[in-house]
Amino acid sequence: MDQILLSGHLSLVNADIFVKMWLLENLTCNLPYLTRRAYGCCVQYQQPFESKFKREQRGSHQSLLEMTQTQRKKIAAACKYMKQLGFSREQVNPKLKELLVLYLNQWTFIEEENYKVLVDALLLDNDQHDKRIESDKKETGSTSKNKEVKCKEEAPLHCESSASTVRRRGLRPRDLNGLVVTSKLPSMETVLVLGREENVLSSNSSDEESIPLIKRKSVRNQMEKDESDDEDKLSTSEHCEPLTKRVRHTYPDNSKPPFVKKSLVSAREDEIKLPQTFCLEETPEPALYIKSPYEQNEAKFDSPQQSHPHPPLIDSSHMRAELSEEGASSSKKSVTSEYTFFRESINSDRADDVLYLVKQKLESCTDLILAENVADMYQNNIEFNCGELFYNEPQLNEVLLPLMYPDTSNGHNSDVEDEMKFLEYDHLNVDDDVDSISKMTQFDIASSSKGEVKVSLICNPSKTHFVIPSLESVVKVVEEKYERFKIIDPDFSVMKFMENVCECFMAMATQSSADKHLNSFPQTKKSDSQETPGKIYCPNNLDNHQSNSNCSAKIQDLIKIAPSVPKAVALSDLEGLHCISGFKIPDIIDIPCLRKRRMHILKDTKIKHSCGVAGTQKHHISFTEVKYQDDVIHIEDITRGEETMKVSLVHSGSSEDLPTFMYIQKSIVYDKAYVNFTLARISDEECCSHCFGDCLASPIPCECARETGGEFSYTYEGLLKEKFLEECISLNQDPKAHNFFHCKERCPLEISNNKHEINCCKGHLVKKFIKECWSKCGCNKNCGNRVVQRGLTVNLQVFQTPEGKGWGLRTLENLPRGAFVFEHVGEIVTNTELFARMVQTRGNDKHTYPVLLDADWGSEKVLTDEVALCLDATFYGNVARFLNHRCGDATLIDIPVEIETPDHHYHHVAFFTTREVAAMEELTWDYGINFNDQEDPVKAFRCLCGSSLCRDPRQPKRKLKMLSCPMAL
Numbered sequence: 001m002d003q004i005l006l007s008g009h010l011s012l013v014n015a016d017i018f019v020k021m022w023l024l025e026n027l028t029c030n031l032p033y034l035t036r037r038a039y040g041c042c043v044q045y046q047q048p049f050e051s052k053f054k055r056e057q058r059g060s061h062q063s064l065l066e067m068t069q070t071q072r073k074k075i076a077a078a079c080k081y082m083k084q085l086g087f088s089r090e091q092v093n094p095k096l097k098e099l100l101v102l103y104l105n106q107w108t109f110i111e112e113e114n115y116k117v118l119v120d121a122l123l124l125d126n127d128q129h130d131k132r133i134e135s136d137k138k139e140t141g142s143t144s145k146n147k148e149v150k151c152k153e154e155a156p157l158h159c160e161s162s163a164s165t166v167r168r169r170g171l172r173p174r175d176l177n178g179l180v181v182t183s184k185l186p187s188m189e190t191v192l193v194l195g196r197e198e199n200v201l202s203s204n205s206s207d208e209e210s211i212p213l214i215k216r217k218s219v220r221n222q223m224e225k226d227e228s229d230d231e232d233k234l235s236t237s238e239h240c241e242p243l244t245k246r247v248r249h250t251y252p253d254n255s256k257p258p259f260v261k262k263s264l265v266s267a268r269e270d271e272i273k274l275p276q277t278f279c280l281e282e283t284p285e286p287a288l289y290i291k292s293p294y295e296q297n298e299a300k301f302d303s304p305q306q307s308h309p310h311p312p313l314i315d316s317s318h319m320r321a322e323l324s325e326e327g328a329s330s331s332k333k334s335v336t337s338e339y340t341f342f343r344e345s346i347n348s349d350r351a352d353d354v355l356y357l358v359k360q361k362l363e364s365c366t367d368l369i370l371a372e373n374v375a376d377m378y379q380n381n382i383e384f385n386c387g388e389l390f391y392n393e394p395q396l397n398e399v400l401l402p403l404m405y406p407d408t409s410n411g412h413n414s415d416v417e418d419e420m421k422f423l424e425y426d427h428l429n430v431d432d433d434v435d436s437i438s439k440m441t442q443f444d445i446a447s448s449s450k451g452e453v454k455v456s457l458i459c460n461p462s463k464t465h466f467v468i469p470s471l472e473s474v475v476k477v478v479e480e481k482y483e484r485f486k487i488i489d490p491d492f493s494v495m496k497f498m499e500n501v502c503e504c505f506m507a508m509a510t511q512s513s514a515d516k517h518l519n520s521f522p523q524t525k526k527s528d529s530q531e532t533p534g535k536i537y538c539p540n541n542l543d544n545h546q547s548n549s550n551c552s553a554k555i556q557d558l559i560k561i562a563p564s565v566p567k568a569v570a571l572s573d574l575e576g577l578h579c580i581s582g583f584k585i586p587d588i589i590d591i592p593c594l595r596k597r598r599m600h601i602l603k604d605t606k607i608k609h610s611c612g613v614a615g616t617q618k619h620h621i622s623f624t625e626v627k628y629q630d631d632v633i634h635i636e637d638i639t640r641g642e643e644t645m646k647v648s649l650v651h652s653g654s655s656e657d658l659p660t661f662m663y664i665q666k667s668i669v670y671d672k673a674y675v676n677f678t679l680a681r682i683s684d685e686e687c688c689s690h691c692f693g694d695c696l697a698s699p700i701p702c703e704c705a706r707e708t709g710g711e712f713s714y715t716y717e718g719l720l721k722e723k724f725l726e727e728c729i730s731l732n733q734d735p736k737a738h739n740f741f742h743c744k745e746r747c748p749l750e751i752s753n754n755k756h757e758i759n760c761c762k763g764h765l766v767k768k769f770i771k772e773c774w775s776k777c778g779c780n781k782n783c784g785n786r787v788v789q790r791g792l793t794v795n796l797q798v799f800q801t802p803e804g805k806g807w808g809l810r811t812l813e814n815l816p817r818g819a820f821v822f823e824h825v826g827e828i829v830t831n832t833e834l835f836a837r838m839v840q841t842r843g844n845d846k847h848t849y850p851v852l853l854d855a856d857w858g859s860e861k862v863l864t865d866e867v868a869l870c871l872d873a874t875f876y877g878n879v880a881r882f883l884n885h886r887c888g889d890a891t892l893i894d895i896p897v898e899i900e901t902p903d904h905h906y907h908h909v910a911f912f913t914t915r916e917v918a919a920m921e922e923l924t925w926d927y928g929i930n931f932n933d934q935e936d937p938v939k940a941f942r943c944l945c946g947s948s949l950c951r952d953p954r955q956p957k958r959k960l961k962m963l964s965c966p967m968a969l
C-alpha cells in the first residue's frame with residue numbers, strides 16, 4: 001500500500017458556530033479538549049491503516065485506490081450479506097465498527113466463515129432482544145400461540161410460528177421488512193424465512209418436518225401488527241398482488257438441487273450470480289421464471305397447495321432454463337431494478353413453486369446516513385459513488401464506515417447533494433495516475449447539514465516512517481498556533497481547525513522523512529528554510545519532543561521541505577490563494593505537500609519551462625497574488641482589498657520571511673481593553689451638531705476645533721497646519737519637563753510589568769491632539785476636518801530594507817509636508833496583556849509591533865490597566881506595522897486623533913509627514929524608544945536607522961562619524 005488514510009470527524013450540531021463560540025469562551029480550557037478529540041481521530045484511523053500498511057508491505061503493494069475500493073466493497077458485501085440474514089444496516093454498522101476496531105481493520109477475520117464473527121455478534125444482540133420480546137409477550141397473553149396452531153391446521157406446510165422461526169435465525173420480524181418472499185397458496189401467503197440451519201442440512205431433506213425455515217405470515221410482513229389483522233390477510237392472497245411478481249421454478253424429476261445457503265440477488269436476470277462466499281457448495285447456474293403481477297391472470301400456476309403439500313422451494317439450477325424457455329419473454333421485461341427477492345435453494349423434491357417478489361421501495365436518500373437500505377440500493381443496481389463517510393453518531397474515535405450516496409450525475413436522487421454538502425470536497429481523482437497520487441498529501445473535508453464534519457488526511461507513508469506523535473506534542477503545537485492568533489479570525493471554522501490538527505499530526509508524524517527527503521533532494525539553490533531562527537523541526541523521536549520546549553513543528557513547515565522553491569516562498573506563512581510563478585516544474589514537483597487541492601501546478605504559457613504554484617496555506621496573511629519572476633516576488637496588494645488603495649510588496653530575494661499577519665483596516669479590541677464609543681458619551685459641546693457642509697469653509701471654527709485651541713489642525717488642502725505640525729515635532733524631539741505627566745500613585749505601565757517592586761512612574765508625554773468631526777456632527781463626509789477617518793490615500797509599498805531592518809515601508813509618490821499618510825492599526829490591548837505577550841514570546845520575536853497609546857494622563861488620579869492601552873500589530877495590523885524607526889529626523893510623526901469620542905483613553909494614532917518625502921523614499925518614525933532602557937516595550941534592537949541623531953550607543957562609530965559629517969556642515 002502506498003498511502004495511508006487518516007480521518008477524523010466531529011459530530012456537532014452547527015459545528016462551526018458552536019465550537020467557535022465554545023473556544024472563544026474559554027480558549028485555554030477548550031482548545032486542548034478539541035485538539036484531543038481530533039487527535040483521537042487521527043490516531044484511531046492511523047493505526048488500522050498503519051498495520052495494514054505494514055502487513056501489505058511484506059506482500060504486494062496495493063494502491064490507495066485499490067485499498068479504498070476494496071474497503072468499500074468489503075463493507076458493502078458485509079451489509080449485503082447481513083441484509084439477507086435480515087439484519088438491518090442499523091444493526092450491522094455498530095457491530096461491524098466494533099469488529100473492525102477489534103481486528104484492526106483486518107477483514108479476513110471478519111469475513112471468515114461467512115462473517116461468522118459478525119453474525120455471532122448480531123445474534124447475541126438479538127438473543128437479548130428476543131428475550132425481552134418474549135418476556136413482553138408472556139405478559140400480553142397467548143394470542144400468538146393460538147394463531148400458530150390455526151396456521152398449522154390450515155396449511156399443509158411445515159408452519160412454525162413466526163416468532164420461533166425468527167428466533168431460530170436470530171432475526172427480528174421487523175428485519176424482514178421489504179424482503180418478503182411469498183408462496184402462492186389459495187388461502188394464505190407464505191413467507192420464506194431465509195436460509196436454513198446448518199443442522200438441518202444433514203437430515204433428510206424430504207422430510208417436511210426437517211424444513212423449518214418456511215412459515216406463513218401476512219405478506220404485509222408486520223409481525224408485530226395486530227394479530228387479528230393478520231388473520232384477515234391470511235384469508236386472501238390477493239392482497240399482495242399489485243405489488244408482487246411471480247417466480248415460477250421447477251425441479252426436474254429425480255433431481256435434487258444442491259444446497260445453496262442463500263443469496264440475495266439483484267432482480268436483473270443477467271446478473272443473477274451467487275457470491276462465492278455465500279455458497280456452501282457448487283451450484284449450477286440459476287434459472288428463473290418471473291412474471292409480472294399484472295400477468296398473473298395469464299399465468300398458469302398450480303396452486304402449491306394442490307400440487308405440493310410443501311412450501312415453495314426454488315431450484316436455482318432450473319431457473320435459467322425456464323427463463324430462456326417458457327417465461328423468458330414475459331419475465332425479462334417484467335423484472336426491473338425496483339424488485340428484489342431472495343433466491344433460496346432448499347433440498348427438496350418440490351417441482352413447482354411460485355414466489356412473489358415484493359417490490360422494494362428505495363428509501364429517500366435524504367436519510368442516507370440512517371437508512372437501512374444501503375444493500376437495497378446495491379441490489380437495485382443503482383450506481384453509487386462509494387466513499388468513506390461517517391456514521392452519524394456523536395462519539396468520536398470511530399472506525400471508518402461506508403455510506404453510499406447516489407451519483408447525482410446520473411439523475412438519481414439529486415437531493416442528496418443538499419444533504420451532504422461537501423464544503424471542500426476533493427477526493428482523489430480515480431483517473432489520476434496512481435504514481436502521481438502517491439506523491440500527494442491531501443485532505444478531504446466534508447460536512448453535512450446534520451452537523452457531521454469529516455476530515456480525511458491522505459499522506460504518503462511509502463516515503464515516510466510514521467511515528468505517531470504524542471498527544472501533548474500535537475496539543476502544544478495546535479495551541480501555539482491558536483493561542484497566538486486567537487479564534488477571532490472571521491474565517492475560523494471547525495473544519496479548518498480539524499484540518500490544522502490533521503496537518504499538524506501528519507507533519508509531526510512524518511517529520512523524519514521530510515528531513516530525509518530534504519537531504520536527499522538535489523540542492524540546486526541553497527535553502528534558508530533550515531536555518532530560519534525560531535522554526536525548528538521536530539526531532540524524529542517525537543516522544544522526546546515533549547521535553548524539548550523549543551521544538552515546534554509548524555504546520556507551515558510542510559511547505560519548507562522543498563529546497564528548490566525560493567526561500568521566500570518556502571518560508572512563507574502565506575494564507576489564501578497564491579500564485580507564485582517562475583519555478584521549474586522538476587524543482588517543485590516532488591514537494592511532498594504538493595496537494596491537489598492546496599497547491600496546483602499551473603502551466604505558465606508565457607514563461608517557458610516554468611510553472612506557477614497556486615495553493616492555500618492556512619496562515620495569517622492572505623495575499624491575492626504572488627508573482628515570482630527574475631528573482632523578485634511581487635505581491636500586488638497585501639491589504640486583501642481592506643483599503644481603498646492597494647499596498648504592494650516586493651521581495652528581492654534576500655533572506656527575509658514574508659510577513660505573517662492579518663491585515664485589518666480598523667483597530668480591534670483584543671480582550672480587556674475598555675473602549676467605549678457611544679453617542680451618549682459625546683455631549684453637544686463636544687461635537688458640531690449645528691454645522692453643515694464643510695466646517696473648514698466656515699469663518700468661525702466649530703466646537704470640534706476647541707480641542708486644538710480653537711483652530712482646526714488642517715488646512716483647506718487637507719494638510720496639517722504648519723504651526724500645529726511644528727509644535728508637534730518640537731514636542732517630540734525636545735520635550736520639556738512640563739510636557740510630562742508623572743503618575744503620583746500607581747503607574748499602570750509599571751504595574752503591568754508585574755514586578756515585585758513597582759518603580760516610580762517615568763513620566764508620560766502629554767501630546768497635542770487633533771479632533772476630527774464625526775457622526776454626531778452636522779457636517780458632511782467631505783468636511784475638511786475629516787482626514788484621518790477617510791483612510792489610506794497614498795500609494796505605498798512594502799519592501800526589504802537594504803540596511804537589514806527587515807521589511808520597511810516606502811511611498812511610491814511624492815508627499816508634501818504635513819500630509820496624512822496612514823493610521824496605526826492593531827489589536828487594542830492593555831499594558832498587562834502586552835506584557836504577557838512579550839513574556840510568551842520570551843523576547844524571541846525578531847520584530848515587535850507595539851505602540852503605546854495616550855491614556856489621558858493627568859485627567860484621573862489613578863489609571864487602571866483597562867484604560868492604559870496599547871496597539872499591538874504583531875498579529876493584526878495594517879501598513880503601519882512596517883514602519884521602521886529612525887532617531888530624530890524621521891519622515892513621519894505620530895499625532896493622536898480623536899474621532900469618535902473626546903475620551904482620550906483611546907485615540908487614533910495618525911502619521912503625518914514631517915517634511916517633503918520623495919517617491920521611493922522610506923517612511924520612518926521615531927519610536928521614541930530609550931535604547932538604554934531594557935524594559936522598553938519596543939524591543940531594544942540594534943538601531944540601523946543611519947541617522948546622525950541616532951541615540952543607540954551601539955551604533956557603529958565609523959558610521960556615525962561618516963553620517964554626522966554632512967549634518968555638521
Ligand SMILES: C[S@@+](CC[C@H](N)C(=O)[O-])C[C@H]1O[C@@H](n2cnc3c(N)ncnc32)[C@H](O)[C@@H]1O
Nearest residue numbers: 805806807847848882883884885941943944945
Ligand atoms: C514595527 S516593526 C517594523 C517592521 C519590521 N522591520 C519588519 O520587518 O516587520 C519594528 C521592528 O523593526 C526593526 N527595526 C525597526 N527600525 C529599525 C532600525 N532603525 N534598526 C534596526 N531594526 C529596526 C526592529 O526589529 C523592530 O522591532
